Amino acid sequence: MPSHMNGHVYGAGPDRCVKYDIENVKAFPNVLLADEPVVFTEKIHGTWCQLGLVPNDAAGEHGPLIVSSKGLAAKGLAFTPSAAENAHNLYLRVARHLDFEARAAKVFADELAAGRPVFVLGEVFGAGVQDLAYGSKTDQDRNLGFRVFDIYTGWYGQGRFLSDADLQAACDALGLPRVPVLYRGPFSRAAMAEYTDGRETVSGQALHVREGIVIRPQLERRHPDLGRVQLKSVSEKYLLRSGGTEYN
Numbered sequence: 245m246p247s248h249m250n251g252h253v254y255g256a257g258p259d260r261c262v263k264y265d266i267e268n269v270k271a272f273p274n275v276l277l278a279d280e281p282v283v284f285t286e287k288i289h290g291t292w293c294q295l296g297l298v299p300n301d302a303a304g305e306h307g308p309l310i311v312s313s314k315g316l317a318a319k320g321l322a323f324t325p326s327a328a329e330n331a332h333n334l335y336l337r338v339a340r341h342l343d344f345e346a347r348a349a350k351v352f353a354d355e356l357a358a359g360r361p362v363f364v365l366g367e368v369f370g371a372g373v374q375d376l377a378y379g380s381k382t383d384q385d386r387n388l389g390f391r392v393f394d395i396y397t398g399w400y401g402q403g404r405f406l407s408d409a410d411l412q413a414a415c416d417a418l419g420l421p422r423v424p425v426l427y428r429g430p431f432s433r434a435a436m437a438e439y440t441d442g443r444e445t446v447s448g449q450a451l452h453v454r455e456g457i458v459i460r461p462q463l464e465r466r467h468p469d470l471g472r473v474q475l476k477s478v479s480e481k482y483l484l485r486s487g488g489t490e491y492n
Contacts, residue, residue: 249291249313249333249334249335249373250333251323251324251327251329251330251333251335251336252323252324252327252329252330253316253321253322253323253324254306254321254322254324255320255321256304256306256310256312256320256321256322257320258320258400258401259399259400259401259402260296260298260310260320260322260361260399260400261294261296261310261312261316261317261318261319261320261321261322261400262294262296262317262363262365262396262400263317263318263400264292264314264317264318264365264394266458266474266475266476267470267474267475267476268475268476268477268478269436269459269475269476269477272467272469272470272475275467275469275470275473275475276431276459276461276473276475277431278430278431278432279430279431279432280430280431280461281428281429281430281431281461281462281463282427282428282429282430282431282459282460282461282462283408283425283427283428283459283460283461283462284425284426284427284428284435284436284439284457284458284459285393285422285423285424285425285426285457285458285460286423286424286426286444286445286446286454286455286457286458287423287454287455287456287457287458287476287478288367288369288378288391288393288423288444288446288455289369289374289375289376289452289455289482290367290368290369290370290373290374290378290389291313291314291334291335291367291368291369291373291374292313292314292365292366292367293311293312293313293335293338293365293366293367293368293390294310294311294312294313294317294322294363294364294365295309295310295311295338295339295342295344295348295363295364295365295366296309296310296311296312296322296361296362296363296364297309297310297344297345297348297349297352297356297361297362298310298356298361299356299357299359299360299361300356301359302359302361306322306324306325306326307325307326308345309325309339309344309345310322310361310363311323311325311335311336311338311339312335313335323335323336334368334373334382334388335368337385337388338368338388338390340385341385341386341388342390342420344364347418347419347420348362348364348418351414351417351418352397355397355398360397360398360399360403361397361398361399361403362395362396362397363395363396363397363400364392364394364395364418364420365392365393365394365395365396366390366391366392366393366420366423367389367390367391367393367423368388368389368390369389369390369391369446370382370387370388370389371383374490375485375487375488376444376451376452376453376455377389377451378444378446378447378451378452379447379448379449379451380447389446390420390421391421391422391423391424391446392411392415392418392420392421392422392423393422393423393458394406394411395411395414395415404464405464405472406464407462407463407464408428408460408462408463409462412425423446423458424445424446426439426445426457427439428462431459436457436459436477439457440454440456440457440477440478440479441454441479441480441481442454442479453479453481453482453485454479454482455478455479455482456476456477456478456479456482457476457477458474458475458476459474459475459476459477460473460474461473
């Protein structure tokens, strides 16, 4: 694990950290319905990042900003914003560079005033994160890559993920780019196969093989065997690439 992806942490609590995983469509082949309105987004090979903001009156000693990685969030841990050891922490650098706290406080003012936090989940990428950099770098904040793939409102376990249209509207209001949307339309296995492979579109230069796609219904729904309906389809060419890294 690169040193800039580690840091000093504290126990934020399980309701302030989003536990997140995406199952492979091969394990749940019958969950997605034929012709169901879906959205395919490009899966980016970076590092998962939670940028959370809780209401001021619920903030603890470390303040309302809750920044975490995938592995830490699963344990209810977050990076300590004021710790000297975290001066170069990648995830906190993203939060500061994007001025996330101010953006979220403005866009989600009504949610926060009602006592509900907001968690923006995104992928951080660039040279120094994984083997695929998409033309971005981590040596300077202005070169960092970041794309939003999900937003959760409410205390974790009591709130909800935004559906496709609401997610897009929230990203627009925040002024933060979303992961590339490759397809909106009726679900079919032919469409899934078509968009799983190819070159990445994040850089605009097709620099790397595409990791794959994430598939969701345009309107959020749940399934008794899976829970939230969201599945990934991973490119075989991506899996067979040489020199791959998997830091989380």
